[in-house]
Amino acid sequence: MNIYDISEKTGVSTATVSRVLNRSANVSEKTRAKVLAAIEEYGYTPNVFARGLGLNTMKTVGIMCADSSDPYLARAVYYIEQELRKNNYDALLSCTGYKLENKAKSMTMMLSKRVDAVILVGSNYVEATDDKNDYIKKAAATVPVMVVNGILRHPNIYCTVCDDKSAIYEVTDSFIRCGRKNLLYLYNSTSFSAKAKLDGFRSAVKDSGSLIENEYAHYINSNNLTVHKVQEIVAELAEKGVKFDGVITSDDILAVGVVKYAKSAGIKIPDELYVAGYNNFDISECCDPELTTVNNKLENLCNQCVSTLMKVFADDRSVPKETVFSAEIIERDTTEFKIKKGS
Amino acid sequence: MNIYDISEKTGVSTATVSRVLNRSANVSEKTRAKVLAAIEEYGYTPNVFARGLGLNTMKTVGIMCADSSDPYLARAVYYIEQELRKNNYDALLSCTGYKLENKAKSMTMMLSKRVDAVILVGSNYVEATDDKNDYIKKAAATVPVMVVNGILRHPNIYCTVCDDKSAIYEVTDSFIRCGRKNLLYLYNSTSFSAKAKLDGFRSAVKDSGSLIENEYAHYINSNNLTVHKVQEIVAELAEKGVKFDGVITSDDILAVGVVKYAKSAGIKIPDELYVAGYNNFDISECCDPELTTVNNKLENLCNQCVSTLMKVFADDRSVPKETVFSAEIIERDTTEFKIKKGS
Numbered sequence: 083m084n085i086y087d088i089s090e091k092t093g094v095s096t097a098t099v100s101r102v103l104n105r106s107a108n109v110s111e112k113t114r115a116k117v118l119a120a121i122e123e124y125g126y127t128p129n130v131f132a133r134g135l136g137l138n139t140m141k142t143v144g145i146m147c148a149d150s151s152d153p154y155l156a157r158a159v160y161y162i163e164q165e166l167r168k169n170n171y172d173a174l175l176s177c178t179g180y181k182l183e184n185k186a187k188s189m190t191m192m193l194s195k196r197v198d199a200v201i202l203v204g205s206n207y208v209e210a211t212d213d214k215n216d217y218i219k220k221a222a223a224t225v226p227v228m229v230v231n232g233i234l235r236h237p238n239i240y241c242t243v244c245d246d247k248s249a250i251y252e253v254t255d256s257f258i259r260c261g262r263k264n265l266l267y268l269y270n271s272t273s274f275s276a277k278a279k280l281d282g283f284r285s286a287v288k289d290s291g292s293l294i295e296n297e298y299a300h301y302i303n304s305n306n307l308t309v310h311k312v313q314e315i316v317a318e319l320a321e322k323g324v325k326f327d328g329v330i331t332s333d334d335i336l337a338v339g340v341v342k343y344a345k346s347a348g349i350k351i352p353d354e355l356y357v358a359g360y361n362n363f364d365i366s367e368c369c370d371p372e373l374t375t376v377n378n379k380l381e382n383l384c385n386q387c388v389s390t391l392m393k394v395f396a397d398d399r400s401v402p403k404e405t406v407f408s409a410e411i412i413e414r415d416t417t418e419f420k421i422k423k424g425s
Numbered sequence: 426m427n428i429y430d431i432s433e434k435t436g437v438s439t440a441t442v443s444r445v446l447n448r449s450a451n452v453s454e455k456t457r458a459k460v461l462a463a464i465e466e467y468g469y470t471p472n473v474f475a476r477g478l479g480l481n482t483m484k485t486v487g488i489m490c491a492d493s494s495d496p497y498l499a500r501a502v503y504y505i506e507q508e509l510r511k512n513n514y515d516a517l518l519s520c521t522g523y524k525l526e527n528k529a530k531s532m533t534m535m536l537s538k539r540v541d542a543v544i545l546v547g548s549n550y551v552e553a554t555d556d557k558n559d560y561i562k563k564a565a566a567t568v569p570v571m572v573v574n575g576i577l578r579h580p581n582i583y584c585t586v587c588d589d590k591s592a593i594y595e596v597t598d599s600f601i602r603c604g605r606k607n608l609l610y611l612y613n614s615t616s617f618s619a620k621a622k623l624d625g626f627r628s629a630v631k632d633s634g635s636l637i638e639n640e641y642a643h644y645i646n647s648n649n650l651t652v653h654k655v656q657e658i659v660a661e662l663a664e665k666g667v668k669f670d671g672v673i674t675s676d677d678i679l680a681v682g683v684v685k686y687a688k689s690a691g692i693k694i695p696d697e698l699y700v701a702g703y704n705n706f707d708i709s710e711c712c713d714p715e716l717t718t719v720n721n722k723l724e725n726l727c728n729q730c731v732s733t734l735m736k737v738f739a740d741d742r743s744v745p746k747e748t749v750f751s752a753e754i755i756e757r758d759t760t761e762f763k764i765k766k767g768s
Contacts, residue, residue, distance in 0.1 A: 100443065100444075101443075145518075149503060150493070150499060150502055150503040150506065151499055153496060156493060156499030156503075157494040159502075160492060160493040160499075160520055163493065163518055164520060172534070172538065173519075174485075174517055175488075175502070175506055175516045175518040176506070176510070176515075177506045177507060177510070308710065310710070335707070338711045342713075345713065364496075364678070364707070365707050365708050365711040367651065368652055368681045368711045369711045369713065370685075370688065370713035
């Protein structure tokens with residue numbers, strides 16, 4: 083929506099629309115009211131002036147994240163805002179929730195604010211059903227879209243991800259090499275990254291041949307999840323006869339719940355049970371014993387995302403469409419990889 | 426900076442400035458360049474149009490917080506963004522860090538973006554030395570300023586706080602009533618709220634008369650603080666001869682560090698040592714034994730802050746200048762208030 087559209091919608095000349103916008107005296111009250119009504123109705127914001135002016139940018143980037151109070155997403159928003167600021171860009175934040183409808187609405191809002199680009203934080207923005215990603219692809223026709231920790235292949239969409247699949251593959255493989263025969267995999271998301279992790283677990287199990295006796299992947303709904311809720315769920319699984327001497331998880335909170343369960347059930351960690359988390363959050367160091375977990379290099383991802391965006395803005399020809407970082411396993415007290423591997 | 430200022434600075438008539446802004450053909454290249462240069466130089470953004478138009482608002486509120494990856498601040502930003510969105514306002518986020526200079530810069534940036542109000546999240550924005558708050562008071566001459574968890578008395582500044590002093594007073598008093606005679610208070614901030622907490626500790630100690638043998642308040646610098654760093658510091662204090670059978674802290678991370686220290690030193694919690702945290706973060710439930718802590722009603726504070734702001738926007742005469750909420754003590758396994766109180 084620009085000055086020409088407003089002119090067309092109202093039947094008022096662009097010159098007169100300009101005069102209204104500039105509070106010129108030479109406009110009748112009636113015409114003025116008509117133009118302002120159209121501006122309200124069509125959501126025209128004067129920001130478009132900036133583009134029309136040769137001031138080609140509002141120097142504002144939209145950050146969309148499902149829930150900025152989630153510790154992973156909160157850290158990501160922080161890193162991205164800092165990097166944008168260093169490059170003299172402002173951050174317009176929108177916490178969209180996890181519903182597709184609200185994500186799409188939020189994107190429309192961002193575009194109406196004439197942001198210079200949109201950054202989608204968190205792999206939950208990339209849906210497996212491809213038509214659910216249409217609103218992102220459509221947005222990419224207008225501004226560059228950056229995806230942090232998800233891959234969506236489309237023109238003007240740039241992705242930065244952590245290789246979560248390989249990380250979980252490596253963790254699972256280490257469990258198996260250390261003689262763990264009954265593996266339980268717990269996950270609480272069906273996002274792009276969650277799928278990659280599950281895939282890593284399944285691949286490692288498959289590649290292990292007959293070294294494994296039982297393996298079970300269990301999905302836990304992450305709404306209002308607490309460590310005690312996880313503890314209960316694991317106890318129920320055990321009661322139902324699910325056997326495990328190793329539990330691999332897609333998120334630290336799940337792993338802490340397993341540690342709590344083990345304590346209440348008198349199971350010794352790591353002797354009788356190995357546990358691994360994911361994300362290397364604060365809680366992984368706070369629980370007892372402290373968690374073996376995976377550092378997914380979030381700061382690297384966020385910095386790279388902004389640096390790629392700046393290259394896009396600068397029309398740099400060497401912009402990478404996808405950048406992949408490796409995760410790093412942080413071993414603490416809920417596993418004994420090093421000792422067992424060495425022996 | 427508005428169209429009249431640009432006219433004055435350039436010596437070009439407002440009509441001509443308007444023509445430049447509207448890309449009218451009837452302007453010489455030289456004049457056009459001059460006006461655009463002035464617009465760049467004086468940081469004039471076309472947003473001012475909105476105000477001049479009778480579209481009196483950009484419907485954008487600036488959120489300033491020191492560090493949105495801090496779990497307390499991250500949750501606050503999330504709650505505030507959600508509430509603003511419900512009221513059809515956008516959130517422009519700025520993570521300012523803790524340095525006064527950068528906070529003031531960030532405020533200037535916010536005002537130049539013509540936000541409708543600024544929300545300062547976290548009590549670190551209110552400095553004890555009053556002239557350090559001048560940039561906030563100055564901003565309040567332009568737009569309403571909301572302070573979350575800090576009190577700054579000045580026209581057009583509205584504050585929502587949690588009564589942290591009473592909460593720590595009550596925790597300390599409970600320790601004393603349960604027979605704890607050697608109290609250590611650990612804190613990691615000198616903010617408005619941190620001062621209130623320390624005050625609460627000191628008042629309770631004072632009011633206890635001769636029931637206490639030793640009390641010691643120790644400040645820990647919070648840069649790059651980890652639970653293990655806290656654990657080390659507490660061990661050093663014990664080595665130096667500081668006696669404690671009760672440790673009260675201003676933040677859960679400090680309390681988790683104390684729990685780690687106790688475990689490594691073979692001290693039994695709660696029999697030999699009481700520990701209390703503050704904030705009721707995830708980590709308070711993840712550590713073992715689980716922490717007694719304080720829920721400071723952050724969601725209430727944030728919702729109230731936005732609802733007050735909406736009243737300010739609506740010119741409601743019944744706007745409260747200060748709103749105070751009570752905190753709630755959450756007792757878990759690092760204390761035994763209930764049993765001891767009842768006996």
